[in-house]
Every structure is written in structure tokens, then in C-alpha cells.
Amino acid sequence: MRTAIYPGSFDPVTLGHWDLIQRATKLVDRLVVAVLHNPAKTSAFSVEDRVAMLKELVAPLPQVEVTSFHGLLVDFAKSQNAVVIVRGVRAFSDFEYEFQMALMNRKLAPDLETVFLMPKEKYSAVSSRFVREIGSMGGNLAELVPETLRERISARLAKG
Ligand code: PNS
Numbered sequence: 001m002r003t004a005i006y007p008g009s010f011d012p013v014t015l016g017h018w019d020l021i022q023r024a025t026k027l028v029d030r031l032v033v034a035v036l037h038n039p040a041k042t043s044a045f046s047v048e049d050r051v052a053m054l055k056e057l058v059a060p061l062p063q064v065e066v067t068s069f070h071g072l073l074v075d076f077a078k079s080q081n082a083v084v085i086v087r088g089v090r091a092f093s094d095f096e097y098e099f100q101m102a103l104m105n106r107k108l109a110p111d112l113e114t115v116f117l118m119p120k121e122k123y124s125a126v127s128s129r130f131v132r133e134i135g136s137m138g139g140n141l142a143e144l145v146p147e148t149l150r151e152r153i154s155a156r157l158a159k160g
Helices: 015-025 045-058 071-077 092-108 127-134 147-159
Strands: 005-009 030-035 064-069 084-088 113-117
Touching: 005 015, 015 045, 015 084, 015 113, 030 045, 030 071, 045 064, 045 092, 071 092, 071 127, 084 092, 092 113, 092 127, 127 147
Parallel strands: 005 030, 005 084, 030 064, 084 113
Antiparallel strands: none
16 A cells, blocks of 8 residues: 655645645555645635545545644654655755755655655645735636635635
8 A cells, every 4th residue: 555645735625736635546546645734834724624625526536544743744754554655846946955855855765755646737836825916906816726616715715
């Protein structure tokens, strides 16, 4: 049973994240989507809300679980018996940070591999940051977030 962790802030989940989740499920037996509890970062959506939205989204995929975690990713990965960390790389600009994080995680846990996946090209400019900005100004989030969550995300962001 090969388990992978797909960690992130998911503030909120985008179509790029969803694309990546579907790609990752083809590679492993079990995928744990893990939302970081990060008290140092202010977020638009509570961790509970982010987990709930992800759970709703992955409901049709029985091999995917959604949870949140505190602390080091490598410790959480170990607790889940994961052998792989999955991260998305949209463009070259993502690469430097992702590369450094992967090497640092490798120092901390040499047996845990980081695997980068590319989302569909049409999602290469989609990010949670842009979703938050566009949503808070009343812009249309079609093509940016999953259809089933769009109203909920728009309403929350419009409230400020
Ligand atoms: O979606 P994000 O914000 O780019 O995800 C970043 C995340 C959650 C993957 C990263 O910040 C993380 O793993 N944090 C947990 C703390 C940790 O393990 N830090 C050391 C990383 S080298």
C-alpha cells in the first residue's frame, strides 16, 4: 500500500489543486490531502472550512483522505506511513522554492521522496492568492475554483 501526502495551505482549494489530486491518485494507492495549521499565517478560510471543502470535492475518490496537520511535514508524513510527498509545479517561478523545500525535507527524512506534478496548462496561472484577490473584489471565480464550491468560496471572500 503506497501512501502519498499532498500538503498545502489550500486557502482555498483551486481547480489546479483538484487537477493535481486526480493526477496523484493514479500514482499511489492512498493519497492524504493535508491542510497545514499555520498560526503564523493569516488565512481567508478556517482550517475546518478548507478541510470540509476538500472533503466534499474528493468524496467520489475513495482512495483520497483529507485532514489537517501541525508541525513538520516530514513528521506528519511518517505518522501516515507515507513514502511520497506530492507538490504541484505550475511554472518555472515555483521551482526554486519547491526545490529548496524538497531538499530540506530530504535532509530531514532521507527515505521520503518528493514528486512534482504539473497541472493542466490552463491552470498554470491559477493560484489561491489570485482567487482570494479576485473573489474579495467580486470577480468571477469560474475556471478558477471547482464549480460545486464556487458559491461558497465567492460568498466567503465577498464578506471580507
Ligand atoms: O500551499 P503552500 O502554502 O505552498 O504549502 C506549503 C507547505 C504546507 C507544504 C509547507 O509550508 C510545509 O510543509 N509546512 C510544514 C512545516 C515544515 O515541514 N517546514 C519545513 C519545510 S522544508
